[in-house]
Amino acid sequence: MADKMSREQLLEHVKMLEAKLANAGVEKKKPARQKIDKLSAKVTDENPYSRLMALKRMGIVENYEKIREVTIMLVGVGGVGSVAAEMLTRCGVGKLIMFDYDKVELANMNRLFFRPNQAGMTKVAAASETLADINPDVVFESYSYDITTVKNFEHFQGRMAKGGLNGKPVDLVLCCVDNYEARMAINQACNELDQVWMESGVSENAVSGHIQFCLPGRTACFECSPPLIVSLGGDEKTLKREGVCAASLPTTMGLVSALLVQNVLKYVLNFGSVSYYLGYNALKDFFPTWPMRPNPNCTNAACKKCQAKHKGWEPPVREKKDDAVETEYDNEWGLEVEGEEANDDALQVYPAAVLSLFVSSHGVANPKRGIVNYL
Amino acid sequence: MADKMSREQLLEHVKMLEAKLANAGVEKKKPARQKIDKLSAKVTDENPYSRLMALKRMGIVENYEKIREVTIMLVGVGGVGSVAAEMLTRCGVGKLIMFDYDKVELANMNRLFFRPNQAGMTKVAAASETLADINPDVVFESYSYDITTVKNFEHFQGRMAKGGLNGKPVDLVLCCVDNYEARMAINQACNELDQVWMESGVSENAVSGHIQFCLPGRTACFECSPPLIVSLGGDEKTLKREGVCAASLPTTMGLVSALLVQNVLKYVLNFGSVSYYLGYNALKDFFPTWPMRPNPNCTNAACKKCQAKHKGWEPPVREKKDDAVETEYDNEWGLEVEGEEANDDALQVYPAAVLSLFVSSHGVANPKRGIVNYL
Numbered sequence: 001m002a003d004k005m006s007r008e009q010l011l012e013h014v015k016m017l018e019a020k021l022a023n024a025g026v027e028k029k030k031p032a033r034q035k036i037d038k039l040s041a042k043v044t045d046e047n048p049y050s051r052l053m054a055l056k057r058m059g060i061v062e063n064y065e066k067i068r069e070v071t072i073m074l075v076g077v078g079g080v081g082s083v084a085a086e087m088l089t090r091c092g093v094g095k096l097i098m099f100d101y102d103k104v105e106l107a108n109m110n111r112l113f114f115r116p117n118q119a120g121m122t123k124v125a126a127a128s129e130t131l132a133d134i135n136p137d138v139v140f141e142s143y144s145y146d147i148t149t150v151k152n153f154e155h156f157q158g159r160m161a162k163g164g165l166n167g168k169p170v171d172l173v174l175c176c177v178d179n180y181e182a183r184m185a186i187n188q189a190c191n192e193l194d195q196v197w198m199e200s201g202v203s204e205n206a207v208s209g210h211i212q213f214c215l216p217g218r219t220a221c222f223e224c225s226p227p228l229i230v231s232l233g234g235d236e237k238t239l240k241r242e243g244v245c246a247a248s249l250p251t252t253m254g255l256v257s258a259l260l261v262q263n264v265l266k267y268v269l270n271f272g273s274v275s276y277y278l279g280y281n282a283l284k285d286f287f288p289t290w291p292m293r294p295n296p297n298c299t300n301a302a303c304k305k306c307q308a309k310h311k312g313w314e315p316p317v318r319e320k321k322d323d324a325v326e327t328e329y330d331n332e333w334g335l336e337v338e339g340e341e342a343n344d345d346a347l348q349v350y351p352a353a354v355l356s357l358f359v360s361s362h363g364v365a366n367p368k369r370g371i372v373n374y375l
Numbered sequence: 376m377a378d379k380m381s382r383e384q385l386l387e388h389v390k391m392l393e394a395k396l397a398n399a400g401v402e403k404k405k406p407a408r409q410k411i412d413k414l415s416a417k418v419t420d421e422n423p424y425s426r427l428m429a430l431k432r433m434g435i436v437e438n439y440e441k442i443r444e445v446t447i448m449l450v451g452v453g454g455v456g457s458v459a460a461e462m463l464t465r466c467g468v469g470k471l472i473m474f475d476y477d478k479v480e481l482a483n484m485n486r487l488f489f490r491p492n493q494a495g496m497t498k499v500a501a502a503s504e505t506l507a508d509i510n511p512d513v514v515f516e517s518y519s520y521d522i523t524t525v526k527n528f529e530h531f532q533g534r535m536a537k538g539g540l541n542g543k544p545v546d547l548v549l550c551c552v553d554n555y556e557a558r559m560a561i562n563q564a565c566n567e568l569d570q571v572w573m574e575s576g577v578s579e580n581a582v583s584g585h586i587q588f589c590l591p592g593r594t595a596c597f598e599c600s601p602p603l604i605v606s607l608g609g610d611e612k613t614l615k616r617e618g619v620c621a622a623s624l625p626t627t628m629g630l631v632s633a634l635l636v637q638n639v640l641k642y643v644l645n646f647g648s649v650s651y652y653l654g655y656n657a658l659k660d661f662f663p664t665w666p667m668r669p670n671p672n673c674t675n676a677a678c679k680k681c682q683a684k685h686k687g688w689e690p691p692v693r694e695k696k697d698d699a700v701e702t703e704y705d706n707e708w709g710l711e712v713e714g715e716e717a718n719d720d721a722l723q724v725y726p727a728a729v730l731s732l733f734v735s736s737h738g739v740a741n742p743k744r745g746i747v748n749y750l
Contacts, residue, residue, distance in 0.1 A: 002389045010385045014377045017392035032491030033481060043620040045480040051581075052485050054622035058580040083487075087625040090485050105420035106408060110427050110465050112458075112487070115509060116407030134490060205433040206426075207647065245418040247429035250462040251640065255633035262626040262657055272582065272658035282637055283647030287662045 035136050039065050039092065048135070049092060061269045068137075070268050071095040071164035073173045075147060075186055077123040078102070079111035079248055080200050080209075081176030083257035086113055088138075089131045091265065095139040096131070097163050097170065098124050099156065101146045111250050139165070148185045157189045172264060173197035176257075178246075187222035190214065191302035194309065200260045206247040207282040209256040211263055213274055217294060217306025218313045224295035224303065252282055291315070410511050414440050414467065423510070424467060436644045443512075445643050446470040446539035448548045450522060450561055452498040453477070454486035454623055455575050455584075456551030458632035461488055463513075464506045466640065470514040471506070472538050472545065473499050474531065476521045486625050514540070523560045532564045547639060548572035551632075553621075562597035565589065566677035569684065575635045581622040582657040584631040586638055588649055592669060592681025593688045599670035599678065627657055666690070 005013060033048070041053035055061040070093050074081055077100040088096055100123040104114045118126040124142035132140055141163065147156040164170045173195055175186045183199070190197045194216045202209040214221060259278055266272040276291035294307050380388060408423070416428035430436040445468050449456055452475040463471055475498040479489045493501040499517035507515055516538065522531040539545045548570055550561045558574070565572045569591045577584040589596060634653055641647040651666030669682050 002386055007382060007385070010382070010389065011377055014385065014388060014392065017389065017396060021392060021396055032494075033484075045482050048481045048484040048491075050482050050620055051623040054620050055581060055624075057620075058622045060580055060582055060622065083629070086487060087629065090487065090625045092485075106423045107420050107425050109408075109423040109509065110467075112461060112465065116423075117508070119407075133492070134484065205435055206430060207435055245425055245429050245432075247433045247435065248426040249430075249637075249640070250465045251633045251637040254458070254462065254629055255637070258626045258630035258633060259660070262624075262630070262660075265624070265626065266658075273660070275660045278660050283641075285634070285637075285648070285650045285653050285662065285664060287660065289660060 032133055033136065039068065052091060061271050064269065066269060067092055067265075068094045069165060070172075071097065071168075071170045072264065073097045073099075073160060073163065073170040074176060075099045075174065075182065076176035076178065077127050078108070078176065078178060079250075079253035080202060080257050080260065081174070082111075082113035082123070082127055083254055084174060084176060084200075084261050085127055085131060086134065087257065087261040088264070089135045091261075092135060093138055094165050095141070095163075097159055098127060098140070098142040099145070099147055100124050100127075100142075101144055111248060111253050148181045153185055153189070156185075157193065160189055160195055161193055169193070169195065171196075171268060174260065174264070175199045176260075178202075183222055187214075188300070188302065191216050191221055191300055191306060194306055198260060198263060200256055202248065202252055202256055204246040206249045206252050208280060209252055210277065210279040211256065211260045211275065212277045212292075213263060213267070215310075216303065217308070217310040218315075219276055220292035220294050221298060221300055221303040221306075223300040224298045225292065249282075252280070255280060255282075407508050408511065414443065427466060436646050439644065441644060442467055442640075443469045444540060445547075446472065446543075446545045447639065448472045448474075448535060448538065448545040449551060450474045450549065450557065451551035451553065452502050453483070453551065453553060454625075454628035455577060455632050455635065456549070457486075457488035457498070457502055458629055459549060459551060459575075459636050460502055460506060461509065462632065462636040463639070464510045466636075467510060468513055469540050470516065470538075472534055473502060473515070473517040474520070474522055475499050475502075475517075476519055486623060486628050523556045528560055528564070531560075532568065535564055535570055536568055544568070544570065546571075546643060549635065549639070550574045551635075553577075558597055562589075563675070563677065566591050566596055566675055566681060569681055573635060573638060575631055577623065577627055577631055579621040581624045581627050583655060584627055585652065585654040586631065586635045586650065587652045587667075588638060588642070590685075591678065592683070592685040593690075594651055595667035595669050596673060596675055596678040596681075598675040599673045600667065624657075627655070630655060630657075 002010060002013060036049070039049045039053060040047055041050065041056065043050050043054075053064055056064050072088055072093055072095070074085055074088075074096060075098075077085060077098050081098075081100070085096060085098060102123050104118045104121050104123055104126050106116060106119050108114055109116055113130070114123070114126055115130075118130075121129075122144040124144050128140050128142050131138065141159075143156075143159075145152045147153055159170075160173060161169050173186065173190060175183060175197060177183055177186070178201075186197065189195070196216075197214045199212040199214060199222070200210070213219065259275075259280065263275055263278075267274045275289055277289060279286075279288040281288070294303060296304075296307065298304055298307075377385060377388060411424070414424045414428060415422055416425065416431065418425050418429075428439055431439050447463055447468055447470070449460055449463075449471060450473075452460060452473050456473075456475070460471060460473060477498050479493045479496050479498055479501050481491060481494050483489055484491055488505070489498070489501055490505075493505075496504075497519040499519045503515050503517050506513065516534075518531075518534075520527045522528055534545075535548060536544050548561065548565060550558060550572060552558055552561070553576075561572065564570070571591075572589045574587040574589060574597070575585070588594065634650075634655065638650055638653075642649045650664055652664060654661075654663040656663070669678060671679075671682065673679055673682075
């Protein structure tokens with residue numbers, strides 16, 4: 001067609017094509033929304049923070065704006081970590097530092113977050129792209145490397161100590177990895193820095209999971225209570241079995257992400273009760289919970305150093321304020337089952353050694369059910 | 376620049392621009408992956424179903440392929456419904472029929488799923504676009520209208536009766552709406568058709584929620600046990616208060632979506648125990664559960680007709696198989712708290728009237744805690 005155009009027509013045609021191309025480019029690159037400097041509680045369709053700031057008016061959170069000062073380090077951007085990252089991003093966390101050495105595959109599409117057209121990208125690149133589009137107010141930093149090598153571990157721990165906003169230590173580390181070595185590395189780094197962290201995991205058969213809140217020296221570290229297979233003298237590497245294709249479900253992984261980030265919000269924004277250990281059994285819709293004391297005979301030297309440092313630490317007593325909040329703003333339909341409140345105010349903590357005993361002898365831990373889990 | 380080109384150069388330039396534009400278009404329209412005709416358990420990076428089919432090898436699900444024959448109708452594509460739709464899509468459900476009359480706003484960005492650049496689109500259009508990209512194997516059908524008007528209600532109920540694959544009734548209806556009128560409409564339609572459905576809800580203060588499994592005539596319908604405000608003689612319209620900006624969190628909504636779709640999977644794929652009622656209290660990480668019998672004095676005539684039809688119905692006894700599954704494939708770290716199994720095999724169902732009594736007199740329902748919830 002262009003062959004038959006006059007020079008003037010050709011020039012017009014070129015202009016039109018260039019404009020179309022520019023638009024295509026602009027449409028692709030245009031940020032979906034502008035940055036927002038200060039959180040507002042204004043109730044308009046255009047305010048992405050109105051429903052979050054409403055938590056203040058509802059009496060749930062005293063100072064929601066504090067979230068902008070928080071830095072979360074997230075290790076493992078898979079089925080649990082990617083959804084946790086999206087939740088934190090949509091909540092408007094200050095800064096998010098992500099680690100993962102894996103690439104997105106079509107085989108990951110049975111879990112939330114990643115899209116088929118991201119297959120082949122590194123998980124951190126794909127996540128950063130999507131998350132920055134969702135909320136440009138969050139500061140993102142990410143690394144596509146294995147944290148367990150000596151060289152990377154040093155850098156990883158350095159970011160833990162200085163990667164927070166204004167060069168401070170991060171506020172919280174989230175462990176969303178799927179293997180023993182990475183968990184051991186995070187545990188070691190956190191014990192050495194006395195860094196508060198939260199653990200998460202989903203079982204190979206996709207129908208159970210857990211989250212755990214780790215305060216070095218005060219609650220059990222990952223080595224205080226070794227997994228069954230280690231305490232029985234097996235090879236810890238078999239925990240993530242090579243060649244076995246683990247099952248996974250978007251439901252179980254999404255639920256564990258939600259439990260994890262809810263615990264993060266309660267911890268950093270100071271509302272409700274932070275859970276020390278919370279399990280999820282999907283087959284029975286059963287949610288076991290108990291706290292774990294560190295093992296005085298833990299083989300991890302840094303853990304024992306933290307234990308000495310925090311000697312005499314007692315779990316904080318839950319504030320009475322929660323009850324008032326709950327009575328005032330009840331379940332949507334007014335239906336609510338009252339908990340057994342008798343022992344709510346003091347935390348009961350099981351020594352890790354006791355749990356470890358259960359694990360070693362019976363294969364399952366079975367402390368008294370229904371232990372309270374309040375901070 | 377084009378001004379100084381020769382005619383030949385101009386023609387070359389036009390070709391190049393046209394090619395670029397064509398590519399931009401192709402890149403935009405190219406489906407992210409091809410349709411897959413038959414689910415495979417093959418463990419490759421390219422198989423989006425490998426981790427789901429692994430549920431069979433793990434002994435959790437006997438026939439995962441059955442999901443392809445299932446049609447789910449989902450009403451309300453908001454904070455809970457959109458995430459539920461994504462989970463069902465990633466699980467490879469056969470067909471998904473969605474209803475919502477609302478548009479995407481930036482104010483929705485504090486919940487998962489929708490992206491800022493979808494602001495202004497109808498929720499069903501935005502959801503269909505995203506979901507078809509995630510899994511082109513699912514058949515999508517959607518309507519952007521209010522189901523509570525007389526004309527729309529008729530069409531809505533028609534799709535319930537004939538919208539399933541091959542023109543059959545849908546397998547399950549999910550209620551993910553946020554207002555009383557829409558819940559009443561779904562309840563009415565399901566009672567009239569004796570259609571099994573599941574209810575979900577999140578509280579205005581964003582820190583509690585619930586799911587409920589409704590078998591017309593066998594478990595309580597929405598009118599069997601009226602919400603507190605109605606039984607106290609108040610105006611039901613105040614349940615969703617006008618002018619009040621409800622708080623919401625991606626965590627609570629994501630968790631309720633996960634509980635809901637997990638219950639759907641257990642029901643349609645026949646594994647684990649389907650919960651009749653499961654609550655979530657985020658402040659305490661407490662998950663109350665109890666089943667509800669229909670109210671013999673329910674004011675809904677269609678409910679009473681179903682009650683007569685199903686007279687003598689007893690809740691199915693839980694299959695023993697679950698226990699075996701759980702013992703074999705335990706929590707990733709071998710840590711598991713054993714439930715109290717004494718009454719697991721028979722379902723205990725509270726009459727709705729009793730719950731209603733609790734609601735009316737105390738403002739909160741308080742049946743014995745820890746009632747088993749097995750089908």
